[in-house]
Amino acid sequence: MSSDDVTDQGDGVTHQAQQADQADQPDGHRRRDAAATRRALLLAARARFTRLGYDRTTLRDVAADAGVNLALIKRYFGSKEGLFKAALASAPRFLGGEAEFPHDRAALAGALSRQLAAGAWAEFGEHPVLLLLRDSGDEQVAELRRRALEEFGRQVLEASGAAPAPDALLRAELLVALGVGVAVVRSAVGLRPLADATPDDLMGPLRDIVDGLLGPPSG
Amino acid sequence: MSSDDVTDQGDGVTHQAQQADQADQPDGHRRRDAAATRRALLLAARARFTRLGYDRTTLRDVAADAGVNLALIKRYFGSKEGLFKAALASAPRFLGGEAEFPHDRAALAGALSRQLAAGAWAEFGEHPVLLLLRDSGDEQVAELRRRALEEFGRQVLEASGAAPAPDALLRAELLVALGVGVAVVRSAVGLRPLADATPDDLMGPLRDIVDGLLGPPSG
DNA sequence: TTGCCAAGTAATCGCCTGATGACTAACGGG
């Protein structure tokens, strides 16, 4: 019953080809393609889970979005929980999209500006960190979540220049919290002008925050 | 799916007096006090909604927590949605607990440190802003949410000293997002050391953020 | 062609949940 197939990585396909995969056959009936079905389910699930959360996402809706039979979710992912974990595993990480992780404060501010801007992640509908925050009630997921954000914090810390301050990690985690907060506020509240901010809009303020937080105003 | 085993820390009968309202009569049963019943329901509902969110909160559990019959929820609040709105209305606002809203940056940093620290809001179990973020799917609630956070942003802006910068509001809202993020990260992830930070721990970093964000380092 | 297995389908099942409506019992004015 436990779903151990959290190991999907074939999601490089992205972009909404999900339903096209299924029913674009001219003669009417679909092809049998397990991999495509799996991908379509994962894509639909990721979108729903990210946008609506765990509880409000129904397997029937996911199956419908993917143009696939409900029972196939059980076949490929075992359960709703399994589907959720697979969706989680297939999602890009916060700051993971950058070709190279920023090494200094300026680069960090730039990366944050890009990833927290309004248009970013448009292909997912929402910032992927929101998916990470969705609560399935599973303890295993909570652990996964913690680890992901811890790693993010560690990366921020590294980019800050390894300050000797004893509260350096706390400061890095405050920056993580800021990122989470921006994503949440935009998604759940639509607070403007923050919700509409472009990378350029964010660059200045974020640089000020990063400079203020991560280092004494030394050179 | 399980209803109350999610983040259960033995809370079926939470701390606090909520049940005492109901059954503290020596002879066994306490009777017929509409106001007390209403209060008990509201208290229980606020705790569950804040901690578990809208969907995972069941009316049966709320009624049980309050030591009250399920049907009374309908009597006093009409529906689950009604109960949620009442709980929302009865919750303290972010930064609303301060005797007086901070007028300058130092006071703002101090207030934030206090309200974002680990122990704060212990009587609610979680930061009240989390209740505000809980999604009941109701459009009316979304509007209420937006207004509350907008007001918070405006207050922050005011405390910043009315900078002439055109992106002053954006900067204020970033501070709002930081507050939301800290609450969310602590509640949903337990990221440490942030989750355990005391007001003193937060004071330094937050002052740096506020100074960096809200004003040029001028005197 | 034939046979076999994987992919896909249809139909429920059992359970939980929010919502009711009819009933009972306490309180208090007269």
Added chain:
DNA sequence: CCCGTTAGTCATCAGGCGATTACTTGGCAA
């Protein structure tokens, strides 16, 4: 003391959900 008002109880209903099982269909190998 009586009786109307109202707080509180009980039983149940209808709907939606995740899960599951028995079945059908398509495709490939021999």
